[in-house]
Amino acid sequence: MGETTRRIAVLGAGLIGTYVGGRLAAGGADVVLIGRGRVLADLRTHGLHLTDLEGGDRRIAADRLNLAEDPAALGQADLILLCVKSPATEDAALQIAQFARPDAVVVSLQNGVSNADRLRAALPGRTVLAGMVPYNVAQPGPGHYHQGTSGVILIEDSPAIAPYVPLFAAAALAVGLRADMAAVLWGKLLINLNNAVNALAGVPLAAQIAQRNYRRSVALCQSEALSLLRRAGIKPAQFAAVPMWLLPHVFSLPDGLFRRVAARGGMPRIDRHARSSMAEDLASGRKTEVDYLNGELLVLAQRLGRRAPVNARVIELVRKAEAGAAPRSADALYAELKKARRG
Numbered sequence: 001m002g003e004t005t006r007r008i009a010v011l012g013a014g015l016i017g018t019y020v021g022g023r024l025a026a027g028g029a030d031v032v033l034i035g036r037g038r039v040l041a042d043l044r045t046h047g048l049h050l051t052d053l054e055g056g057d058r059r060i061a062a063d064r065l066n067l068a069e070d071p072a073a074l075g076q077a078d079l080i081l082l083c084v085k086s087p088a089t090e091d092a093a094l095q096i097a098q099f100a101r102p103d104a105v106v107v108s109l110q111n112g113v114s115n116a117d118r119l120r121a122a123l124p125g126r127t128v129l130a131g132m133v134p135y136n137v138a139q140p141g142p143g144h145y146h147q148g149t150s151g152v153i154l155i156e157d158s159p160a161i162a163p164y165v166p167l168f169a170a171a172a173l174a175v176g177l178r179a180d181m182a183a184v185l186w187g188k189l190l191i192n193l194n195n196a197v198n199a200l201a202g203v204p205l206a207a208q209i210a211q212r213n214y215r216r217s218v219a220l221c222q223s224e225a226l227s228l229l230r231r232a233g234i235k236p237a238q239f240a241a242v243p244m245w246l247l248p249h250v251f252s253l254p255d256g257l258f259r260r261v262a263a264r265g266g267m268p269r270i271d272r273h274a275r276s277s278m279a280e281d282l283a284s285g286r287k288t289e290v291d292y293l294n295g296e297l298l299v300l301a302q303r304l305g306r307r308a309p310v311n312a313r314v315i316e317l318v319r320k321a322e323a324g325a326a327p328r329s330a331d332a333l334y335a336e337l338k339k340a341r342r343g
């Protein structure tokens with residue numbers, strides 16, 4: 001089979017799926033975006049516009065997009081990029097089991113440490129690889145998808161993914177192959193502990209991270225997580241410019257010092273409007289992924305016979321926000337999490 005005949009299906013064309021799939025399509029790959037009505041209707045009306053913080057600007061006209069609502073479109077795929085939110089993984093696996101060819105390779109591009117394992121359990125005998133998207137994607141307008149932070153997509157190293165690497169290269173979509181995906185996913189989860197704080201703050205990432213008590217709230221979550229990871233013998237992969245164990249200390253710095261560390265490359269570049277995917281979920285009235293991010297620490301704590309009171313409190317607050325509670329100020333959130341830590 002020649003490279004140009006390999007078909008990629010994105011299952012779950014939302015922010016990440018449409019951006020990554022769209023970039024691959026703009027680079028010449030054969031991509032079908034499988035998604036839901038509203039997203040596809042916008043793409044049919046406006047076409048796809050892809051921008052990034054480096055100034056990249058690509059467009060695909062509506063009539064050149066391959067869009068499908070019917071999961072039967074999985075049947076033509078050689079590679080499936082799974083981009084649904086974590087609570088939707090099992091349902092997506094059922095669709096893959098029903099419609100995809102047995103030799104199709106499945107790559108999870110989701111946050112959280114358990115999606116690839118849950119897929120493997122639901123899809124015995126199939127090739128499932130873990131993946132990780134480090135950057136934020138936002139939707140500034142209908143059909144417009146914008147990469148708002150920097151980074152390189154990482155995918156589990158396997159001969160099964162090798163034939164697709166040139167398609168990523170042709171799309172100028174940086175991708176790295178890694179043998180240590182468990183460590184990569186735990187490292188990303190440490191960063192994703194900011195998601196809930198950003199969602200509870202109700203402001204864009206840049207504005208939230210600029211406030212020390214929001215950063216200190218994240219630091220409390222990360223300190224608890226790092227101590228559990230140490231006890232479990234899990235070494236998270238390096239993501240930030242500072243060692244991962246230093247993250248809570250950097251996040252706790254006073255504003256001026258923090259700004260200096262960030263300016264020296266201690267933080268990825270963040271667009272003014274970018275919000276965490278959990279903030280997007282809250283804004284759209286969807287159930288969040290908090291159980292698959294902060295919740296993993298409760299699972300780990302239970303396995304170790306320990307507690308994770310700070311992350312448990314964050315989950316309670318996100319539940320309240322899902323039910324309509326108003327955003328929390330930085331001072332109020334930090335005070336609540338400090339209280340939770342004291343027990």
Ligand SMILES: NC(=O)C1=CN([C@@H]2O[C@H](COP(=O)(O)OP(=O)(O)OC[C@H]3O[C@@H](n4cnc5c(N)ncnc54)[C@H](OP(=O)(O)O)[C@@H]3O)[C@@H](O)[C@H]2O)C=CC1
Pocket residue numbers: 011012013014015016017034035036039071083084085086088091092095109110111112133134135136137138276277280286289
């Ligand atoms: N957004 C971001 O910046 C980042 C997100 N991530 C991670 O990437 C993953 C995807 O996130 P994101 O793109 O933000 O999520 P979105 O909610 O934007 O996209 C998922 C889309 O998939 C649709 N969907 C769900 N199930 C199916 C299905 N079975 N068939 C077809 N479509 C389906 C959803 O529709 P509906 O809403 O109707 O269910 C939704 O439109 C998450 O794990 C997230 O944590 C990682 C890095 C950054």
Ligand SMILES: CC(C)(CO)C(=O)C(=O)O
Pocket residue numbers: 111133134135136137149191192195275276277278
């Ligand atoms: C990129 C990042 C860390 C923040 O947007 C993210 O993973 C998310 O929003 O889920």
